[in-house]
Amino acid sequence: MTVEQIGSEGKDQFPIGMRVLAVDDDPTCLLLLGTLLRRCQYHVTTTSQAKTALKMLRENKNKFDLVISDVHMPDMDGFKLLEHVGLEMDLPVIMLSANGDTKLVMKGITHGACDYLLKPVRIEELQNIWQHVARRKKKDRCNSGSKDKPHPDSGEAAGIGNVDNNGKLNKKRKDQNEDEDDERDENGHDNEDPSAQKKPRVVWSVELHRKFVAAVNQLGIDKAVPKKILELMNVEKLTRENVASHLQKFRLYLKRISCVANQQANMAAALGTADSAYLRMGSLNGLGNFHTLAGSDQLHNAAFRSFPPSGVLGRLNTPAGLGIRGLPSPGTIQLGHVQNSGHPTNDLSKLQSFVPGNHNTNILQGMPMSLELDRLQHNKSVGHIGELPTTDSTTVFPGSGKLVDARITGFSNNPLLGVTSNSLMLEGSSQQATSHTSVSAIGFQNGNALSDFTSIAPASYQLQDSKAGSQGQASPINCNAGQIIRSAPQEWNAPRKDAPYQSHASINSSIPINSAMIQLGQCLDRNNSIFHRTTDLDSVGPLNFVDPLSIKHGEGDNSIMEPSVIEKEGYLMFQPRPHGSHVPDNIGSLEDLASAMMKQEGGCNGYSLRTSI
């Protein structure tokens, strides 16, 4: 009777008091199991319903150390429960069954069970199950010891664009998820939801993010290490851990963007020049910029660059998210499409027109275009871009901060806007980052856009995280990030995957990408491994996007933006959420956006959104 009580301090007397959750629909077996476990001096909780078990586990992840579950249950398959527990709570799960078929046992293994016991279970077998918990604890300790390391490493080492990174990132994705979660809790990132807070959270505000991106840009995505970033940022109370975690997310974001960008390559190629234009658009104050954009290959904003071929942008714009639906379609954005870059301006102009004209949001508007681009299939998005410049530099992208605000909100309704803001972010050299959500940053903005981008991206990340498969969402955001990054470094030409970062530089700071981005990355990853790369936000650099753009010519074939790409990704943010979830003012918007996306996706639940904003 008292055995249970031992559980309370369990840890100290481990394995005594180890907290076990036993699930079995058969009451006889459950009673037996519970009694056996108590005899082993574990702290036991029993339930005959898998759903109840999950609920209990979800309520408090730290409430149990181990789960033992029957395989055959009426309300939920034991393997399914196993999966859920493994994914959500990452607790060791032992399967129990009267059937010892090799196939079933194998199934248990593949689903991640750490052991498979046959009924009737004997006490001797249960006396050793604590080893699974001990093993995991040990592993966790090792991981957390170097928790920060993997992140920066992955980012740095890979140089963001590297395929290796992808692999690494991919591999780490789950870890990262976990780590991120952990980090969030531990580092106090604001991404996390406060309930699990253990330390004061660091809120990656737009401003902070901007600084971050600036620092990263300054250092160069490859060389951006948390320590140096921290030094450059010079923010009190910011720990290296915070930065490291944020960096990781940023990288993911960039990766994603670059992935998109790469995919966009075709589009970019087509857009190629147009892209430049786009990017320029960001910086251009008015349409005039368009010209520049069109002509100059180097987006001076580079924002565009990062704006990966329409795809990315398109996504952002996609009316779905931006609400731009109304965007003038095809004609406008053509930017990307333009194949002949010569027309970028034209397109741009189209874009311009597109932009609803919110000045502040203009930029956003412009941005959305990019998103739209995608949607429109290049045409549209391009149009948007053009728009950006209209309002004024600020609006367009430069908005850096402003846009951000506008944008995010814009997102919801104004796809363009939303986009723009993002793009704005991009443009500014990331200063803007404000609009995290501005996925739009996609590249519109020249440097600022990047920032926005990042911001946008973050939003997306956030969304992404929800695991809801916001993939679509993730993608868009990533694009942004990528784009943003792009703007900075003008490297487009090298469509390298690693390049993506370039724009990134600008992103710095603004994008609280944090969760958003990461989520994006994650989501994207889902769709697309490319995004995976984005983790390196930093490294992602616009290039990726740019590259596609630069590639332009050749591949351009279909949509400039390569809507497919974007689509694949799931439309960076916008898509999923047709209206954007009214991003509340830049930061908020990102989050909202993210959340919106997530919701759409089904489920992020604020997971991500919270993060950056």
Place this chain on the structure above:
Amino acid sequence: MERNPMRRQLASLRKSLFDQGYLDEQFMELEQLQDDANPNFVEEVVTLYYRDSARLILNLDHALERRPLDFSKLDGLMHQFKGSSSSIGAKKVKAESTLFREYCKYGNAEGCMRTFQQLKKEYATLRKKLETYFQLARQIGPMESANRPK
């Protein structure tokens, strides 16, 4: 003093259950779990088993009335039943369950039905014997019954 004959009787009854194959080692495991904290554990588990498995028996009966037989469903039901039965150490019942599942696997309807009838008999027989056993055990006293087996 008076208890001795009863204890002897109980011991003898218990032994016969094992010897005749009605119970297996799992029952002993249950007995081991019985202690001061859980003085009637074995009886509790067995009671629970009979209560819960009655439902399964009923479902199996119904399933066996359908035509054609849904072997997969029958197998599933029997799987559950088998799991329960093995938890209390009901050896013969468990054996019949296994046999039943084999017949299901081969789609042998007649085999299934025949086996199920046999299974129900064993199930009923065991129940009676265990009821007697527990009655006697209660008379003797929890301590003693806890100490007795082993």
